[in-house]
Amino acid sequence: MKANIVEKQSDQQSVNIFQKRRQQKLFWTGMLYLSPALLFLTVFLFYPMFKTLYFSFFQTAGAGIVQGFVGFDHYIRLFNSELFLGSLKSTFMFVLYTVPTGIVIALALAVIASEKLKGIGFFRIIFSSSLGISVAAGATIWLFFFHPTLGVLNNILSIFGVSSIKWLTSSSWALISVAITTIWMNIGFNFIILLGGIQNISEELYESAKMDGAGYWRQLLSITIPLLSPTLFFVSVVTLINSFQTFGQIDILTGGGPSNSTNLLVYSIYREAFYNGRFGYASAQAIILFLIILVFTIIQFKVGEKRVHYQ
Incomplete structure (x- = not known):
């Protein structure tokens, strides 16, 4: 045993x-x-x-050579710098301009493109066309649109008797101009994702709603938007992060000007590191930007996921 x-x-x-x-x-x-x-x-x-x-905790030479430990001095200097605080304010304003507006426009275009109409495929191609254009090419196109005398926008305004706007040379309009360019660049991606989400919604739900007497707007608000909420949540997170990381169009259109009105955090990091050679100071800004994006993303997940409805 x-x-x-x-x-x-x-x-x-x-x-x-x-x-x-x-x-x-x-x-x-x-x-x-x-x-x-x-x-x-x-x-x-x-x-x-x-x-x-x-x-971010060290003083560096022009070539990125560490010279000495400075602790939190870079961070203290940043929050005492009017230039950095101005960049921070411009960044938040830019995100406020681009994220909600870009998502709403892309959603409207996706709803229109989801209709079963003759020739709608052509409009789907047009709505998503910005997806295939690089940042440099897109910014260059808008550089001509914003031209003070030859630009398309000012020529259109002159037809209605409105005086020309200094789109890129006025501190009041420069940030808005860059925001318009960014919204146009992001619409293609957001449109494709949202259109795919709408087309994934079962047609049986719409047929049942029609039988119950629901009209177009009732179907949109009670079926399309709630069932599209996972896709909207994804698009909002990605768009928010991309807005905080905007760089190319600023470099081409305004170079951070005029009067630092478009000197967003990413561009400020670039200037401090590669123009001024202050890698430690620029690294501290990069850490702050990382923390800001992290906090906003966590808030989106905490708040946004509660409003997401999965099929």
Whole structure:
């Protein structure tokens, strides 16, 4: 009897050792497959992040050579700098201009393009056309639109007797002009995602609503928008992050001017690092921008997910 018990325990131990070895083998096999991605992320994501955090606590020379530890001095200087606080304000205003407006316009276009009308495919191509245009090309196009004398926008305004607007050279209009350009650039992506979400909604729901006497607007508000909420949530998160990281159109259209009215945080980081050679100061701004995006994203997930309705 005791021999049988000992034999069973020995067999169980052998099984446990075999399972443990098998799990280890599967783990290292998985790590082997993941190693190229992990290497890529380490070189291009994790290392730059930790290096940025490291630089933010040190004074650096023009070539990024560390000269001495300064602690939180860069952060204290930032929040005592009118230039940085102005950049922070401009960034929040820019996000406020671009995110809600861009999502609403893209949603309206997606609703229109989801209708079963003759030739609607042509309009779907037009609505999504900005998706295939690079930031540099798109900003250059709008650079001609905003031209004070030859620009299309001012020529249209002159038809209605409205005086020309200094779109890019006025501190009152420059941020709005960049926001218009950014909204146009983001519409293509948002439109494609929202249109896909609308087309994924079952037609049976609309047919049942019609049988109950629901009109077009009732169907839109009671079926389309609630069932599209997961897609809207995704689009809002992505658009918010992209707005905080806007750079290309600012560099081409305004260069941060006039009077630093379009000197958003990303562009301010670029100028401090590569124009002024203050990598530590720029790194502190980058950390602050990262924290701002992180906080807003967490708020979106905490608040937004409560309003998301899954089918």
